[in-house]
Structures are given as structure tokens and as C-alpha cells.
Amino acid sequence: MLCLIICIENVSCFFFAFLLIEYGNTLDPVSQLVVGMERRRVQAMQSEHSEQSDSQAFPPALPKVLLMLDQFGVCHAPYAQARSILTEHSYGHVLCVVHDTFGQVSLHTASSLVPAPSGDFPLTHADFLKIEED
Amino acid sequence: MGGETILIHGTNGEQGYIGGAICAERAALLQLGHHKDPKIKKVIVTTDSESPIAPGVLCREYLLSHASPDTVVVMANGESTRVSRATLQELYPCQYIYRYQRRKDVLCYATDFASNTSPVTNDVYPGAEELFRRTLAVIPFDGHTSLHPLQLAAGVLYSNGDVEVTWMLKALGNSGGVCCV
Numbered sequence: 301m302l303c304l305i306i307c308i309e310n311v312s313c314f315f316f317a318f319l320l321i322e323y324g325n326t327l328d329p330v331s332q333l334v335v336g337m338e339r340r341r342v343q344a345m346q347s348e349h350s351e352q353s354d355s356q357a358f359p360p361a362l363p364k365v366l367l368m369l370d371q372f373g374v375c376h377a378p379y380a381q382a383r384s385i386l387t388e389h390s391y392g393h394v395l396c397v398v399h400d401t402f403g404q405v406s407l408h409t410a411s412s413l414v415p416a417p418s419g420d421f422p423l424t425h426a427d428f429l430k431i432e433e434d
Numbered sequence: 435m436g437g438e439t440i441l442i443h444g445t446n447g448e449q450g451y452i453g454g455a456i457c458a459e460r461a462a463l464l465q466l467g468h469h470k471d472p473k474i475k476k477v478i479v480t481t482d483s484e485s486p487i488a489p490g491v492l493c494r495e496y497l498l499s500h501a502s503p504d505t506v507v508v509m510a511n512g513e514s515t516r517v518s519r520a521t522l523q524e525l526y527p528c529q530y531i532y533r534y535q536r537r538k539d540v541l542c543y544a545t546d547f548a549s550n551t552s553p554v555t556n557d558v559y560p561g562a563e564e565l566f567r568r569t570l571a572v573i574p575f576d577g578h579t580s581l582h583p584l585q586l587a588a589g590v591l592y593s594n595g596d597v598e599v600t601w602m603l604k605a606l607g608n609s610g611g612v613c614c615v
Contacts, residue, residue, distance in 0.1 A: 325605035326603060326604050326605050327602070327603040327605075328588075328602060329586055329600045329601050332588070332603070333600055336590070359596065361592035362592065362593040363590045364559075364591050365559045365562065365565070365590070366589065366591070367562075368586060368587070369566070369569055369570060370573075371573045371584070371585040372548035373548055373551070373554075373570060374544060374547060374548050375554060377528035377529075378588075379530070380495035380496075380526075381491075381492065384491045384492070395559065396528075397554060397558060397559070397562060397566075399551050399552070403547065403550040404551075405551070405553070405554055407558065407559060408528060414491050416488070417519075417524070418518075418524075
């Protein structure tokens with residue numbers, strides 16, 4: 301934690317800066333998997349319009365289920381960034397294998413992990429993508 | 435804090451590259467560090483737009499590392515004519531299991547937790563066993579355990595039976611921090 305002191309016209313202001321080494325530049329593995337999903341999706345689109353395609357390298361196929369686990373074999377739900385990427389890029393249907401707090405394994409769709417608040421709430425998180433530019 | 439209820443404000447900040455933006459919720463939460471043993475009673479999110487806005491997914495996750503899942507989040511529009519409420523649990527199900535564990539304690543906690551987990555079998559989903567096995571096999575590639583001892587890998591099963599796996603790429607950086615200047 302650093303402290304910065306700024307003196308402006310005889311007024312001293314103290315600020316504290318939090319430098320959190322939470323490896324914020326880390327790439328979580330589920331977000332990385334989305335790259336592969338996108339590659340297959342694009343190649344499927346390209347193969348529909350071209351006789352020449354590289355579809356054999358990454359055969360068009362839909363992602364059905366994913367999991368993220370640690371070295372102990374515990375399956376974790378995707379972190380927030382990955383949940384957003386999956387939901388906002390049409391992979392909300394993908395099932396995620398998750399161990400709950402009691403150690404029981406279950407399946408959840410990616411979209412169910414980013415729920416919209418109930419009630420009078422016209423905008424869900426993913427609906428921001430549908431907003432047209434003025 | 436100390437029996438006293440105070441209000442902490444935060445506003446969002448954007449930059450040219452949106453990836454570096456800081457949202458209001460986290461801007462407010464960082465100020466908790468000024469206080470000893472703060473307890474979050476309620477979170478209020480307001481906006482100048484016509485409709486309420488819910489905390490983004492990153493902030494929902496971040497809030498849960500500082501507040502209990504039953505903490506109420508009040509979401510209101512600028513005129514406070516449209517108000518919604520939800521708990522953090524409702525906004526962010528399946529929270530990170532180790533979110534309250536300190537780095538020095540996480541391995542011990544995880545070892546104990548893992549001993550009571552149910553296995554991932556093909557009863558969960560056809561092909562899940564193979565997916566689990568192949569994902570676990572690449573765990574060692576998540577190096578840099580000096581940054582954090584937990585290693586993570588992920589795998590996806592495609593409709594044609596293909597499996598792709600990858601692992602966490604840890605990096606040291608202070609992009610997770612906020613300088614208030």
C-alpha cells in the first residue's frame with residue numbers, strides 16, 4: 301500500500317493507493333476456451349460459403365459442457381469474466397459442471413450463472429448488447 | 435463499523451480502453467480498507483438512466499468477497515421511481531468456493547473440501563468422465579504457483595465428441611488494483 305501526499309497551495313491531501321497483487325492480468329482457462337469455441341463457429345460459417353475450408357482442423361461443432369477444476373479435482377463455476385463472455389457471446393446454453401458448497405456436483409447453464417434481477421427490470425446484463433447506438 | 439452506520443460512495447471511471455474501466459461498486463468497496471472490520475449492511479446502485487442497472491458480473495463476484503450472500507442490493511433509476519432488490523446470492527449463484535480463504539490457507543482448505551466431493555461421472559453428463567480426466571491431466575501446466583498455489587484448468591466437450599482443454603495463465607500485475615489518484 302502506498303501513500304501519496306499532494307500539497308496544493310498549503311493544503312496537504314493524503315491519499316492511499318491499493319496496489320493489489322491479485323494477478324489481475326491472469327487469463328482464466330474458461331475464457332481461453334471461448335477462443336476455440338469462436339474459432340469453430342467462424343469456421344462453420346466459412347465452410348458454408350466456401351468449398352475450401354480448414355474445417356477439418358477444427359470441425360464445426362457446438363460446445364455442450366465445460367468444467368473448470370483445481371488440482372484437487374474440485375469443479376468451480378466459471379469466474380465472473382468467463383461468465384460474462386459465455387453469456388454475451390451466445391454460449392449461455394453451455395452446461396457447466398460445478399461442485400456446490402456441500403461438495404455435490406451439478407450442471408448449470410452459463411446463462412443461469414448471470415441471472416437478471418427479478419421484478420421491474422427491463423434490462424438484463426446481456427441485453428446491453430442489443431442496445432443500438434443512437 | 436464500531437456500531438456506527440456510515441455511507442460510502444463510489445463512482446465509475448472509464449478510459450479509452452474499456453477493459454481498464456473501474457465500476458462504482460468496486461470504487462466504493464476499496465474505501466473499506468480505511469476502516470477496521472467493516473460490515474456491509476446494504477448495497478445501493480443508482481444511475482442517471484431511466485432504468486435501474488444491476489451490478490456487473492465482475493462486481494457481483496467482488497462484492498461477494500466482502501459481503502455475505504444474503505446482503506441486499508438495491509437498484510434504482512435516477513428518479514428513484516423504479517427500484518428493484520435482490521440478494522447477492524440471487525445475483526451471483528455458485529460463488530467461488532474458496533473466496534474467503536487466505537492464500538496461505540487455501541491449499542489446506544481445498545484438500546479437506548475435496549475429500550468430501552462427489553465424483554464427476556458420466557451420469558452427470560455423457561462423456562464427463564473423459565472430460566474431467568483430460569482436464570485434470572493439464573493441471574501441471576498452470577505454473578507460477580509462487581503467485582498463487584491454486585492451479586486451475588478447464589475443458590470443453592463438443593457435440594462431436596471433441597475435447598479441448600487449457601490451463602490458467604497466471605500473471606503478476608497490479609491491474610487488479612486501483613490508484614485513487
